[in-house]
Amino acid sequence: MSRPIVVSGPSGTGKSTILKKLFDEFPNAFGFSVSSTTRKPREGEVNGVHYNFVTVEQFQQMIKDGKFIEWAQFSGNYYGTTVASVKEVSRAGKRCILDIDMQGVKAVKKTDLNARFVFVAPPSVESLRDRLTGRGTETPESLEKRLDAATAELEYAETGAHDKIVVNDVLEDAYQNLKDFVFEE
Numbered sequence: 001m002s003r004p005i006v007v008s009g010p011s012g013t014g015k016s017t018i019l020k021k022l023f024d025e026f027p028n029a030f031g032f033s034v035s036s037t038t039r040k041p042r043e044g045e046v047n048g049v050h051y052n053f054v055t056v057e058q059f060q061q062m063i064k065d066g067k068f069i070e071w072a073q074f075s076g077n078y079y080g081t082t083v084a085s086v087k088e089v090s091r092a093g094k095r096c097i098l099d100i101d102m103q104g105v106k107a108v109k110k111t112d113l114n115a116r117f118v119f120v121a122p123p124s125v126e127s128l129r130d131r132l133t134g135r136g137t138e139t140p141e142s143l144e145k146r147l148d149a150a151t152a153e154l155e156y157a158e159t160g161a162h163d164k165i166v167v168n169d170v171l172e173d174a175y176q177n178l179k180d181f182v183f184e185e
């Protein structure tokens with residue numbers, strides 16, 4: 001069974017770009033954990049496929065039982081990722097990739113998932129600013145917020161919390177390095 005792979009790094013560093021290339025090149029190698037939610041299923045959504053749909057009481061009990069790696073509340077509904085849902089991906093013979101932030105990394109480290117951690121770093125904070133600006137998704141406020149969070153992420157990476165650091169300077173090189181890590185075992 002392959003160990004889950006946790007991809008983290010500052011917002012705008014290029015995680016989605018690199019992961020998209022990976023999933024395009026290897027469409028069947030990876031699986032995603034199914035999140036749990038208290039929101040009602042929408043038309044066509046299948047329990048256990050799109051989400052694990054649970055009641056508020058069940059969700060709160062799962063929190064108490066320590067079932068979640070992380071959970072949050074958005075617009076009145078609970079959402080979360082359970083340790084079991086990540087294990088299920090490995091059991092199904094796929095590699096599970098978790099694209100999460102520093103808090104998520106710390107949370108995964110507290111579980112028995114035995115994950116491998118890769119950090120995608122920008123060449124510099126200035127380049128991160130340029131990419132976030134270039135992406136056109138940020139207001140001046142959200143840009144500063146993301147850059148502050150990026151500094152914290154970079155400091156955390158300096159503590160040696162990850163198994164590998166991939167600097168996303170030249171995209172093709174970064175992609176190759178990430179790919180090497182993903183298929184290392």
Ligand SMILES: Nc1ncnc2c1ncn2[C@@H]1O[C@H](COP(=O)(O)OP(=O)(O)OP(=O)(O)O)[C@@H](O)[C@H]1O
Nearest residue numbers: 010011012013014015016017131135168169170171
């Ligand atoms: N090696 C690279 N060189 C230059 N630009 C890049 C490179 N990699 C990604 N980008 C660009 O940087 C921007 C941010 O990339 P992306 O959205 O993949 O970041 P992200 O880490 O997934 O961010 P978030 O965590 O906010 O989703 C995008 O506009 C992308 O096209």
